[in-house]
Amino acid sequence: MRGRDALGWGCFAGLTPQAVAELGWAAPTAIQAEAIPLALEGRDLLARARTGSGKTGAYGLPLLQHLLRPAQAPSAVAQAVRALVLVPSKELGQQVVRSLRQLAAFCARDVRVADLCAQTDLAAQRPVLMEKPDVVVGTPGRVLAHLSARSLSLRHSLELLVLDEADLLLSFGFGEDIKSLLW
Numbered sequence: 001m002r003g004r005d006a007l008g009w010g011c012f013a014g015l016t017p018q019a020v021a022e023l024g025w026a027a028p029t030a031i032q033a034e035a036i037p038l039a040l041e042g043r044d045l046l047a048r049a050r051t052g053s054g055k056t057g058a059y060g061l062p063l064l065q066h067l068l069r070p071a072q073a074p075s076a077v078a079q080a081v082r083a084l085v086l087v088p089s090k091e092l093g094q095q096v097v098r099s100l101r102q103l104a105a106f107c108a109r110d111v112r113v114a115d116l117c118a119q120t121d122l123a124a125q126r127p128v129l130m131e132k133p134d135v136v137v138g139t140p141g142r143v144l145a146h147l148s149a150r151s152l153s154l155r156h157s158l159e160l161l162v163l164d165e166a167d168l169l170l171s172f173g174f175g176e177d178i179k180s181l182l183w
């Protein structure tokens, strides 16, 4: 299996081993060992693994590692949203937010994860977006609603996009929403 033996958690320069230790993650799972080295190289990935196999960590750890590097955007927008995680349901989104926050807990700097799944009201979520999050997690419909309301902008700052449970996202008919929010 590619990279499994070579991949310890030491490759995450700005994420202290404390986060994975706190979670009791002694070693990468199979999907993490396969996906993380490629993601760290900046490759686009399409990954599939069974439920509970650690897919959130497989994208979450390299995503956080990427965010610890300086933003690629000009300094005027460098403080804007750099990563977007799209999920098919609020329940999955809340689980993803929880995992990302746990993994980010001991980062070299504060990484802010905005939860667009927790509140149902668009207006109630605006303050969360005004706190200049690094990562936004939400359903395509909700993200699109914020883009339309101009409470969120991705155009000049977005560097990373994750479609979590892409099969469900696309089969729920979110395809058009996803296209519109990216263009």
Ligand SMILES: Nc1ncnc2c1ncn2[C@@H]1O[C@H](COP(=O)(O)OP(=O)(O)OP(=O)(O)O)[C@@H](O)[C@H]1O
Residues within 6 Å of the ligand: 023, 024, 025, 026, 027, 028, 029, 032, 049, 050, 051, 052, 053, 054, 055, 056, 057
């Ligand atoms: N390297 C690891 N070592 C031990 N436990 C891990 C590791 N990575 C993830 N886990 C744990 O495994 C459980 C499942 O992880 P996760 O939710 O990421 O799986 P998943 O593949 O995304 O599942 P689903 O398809 O249901 O969303 C979680 O409790 C998580 O903390």
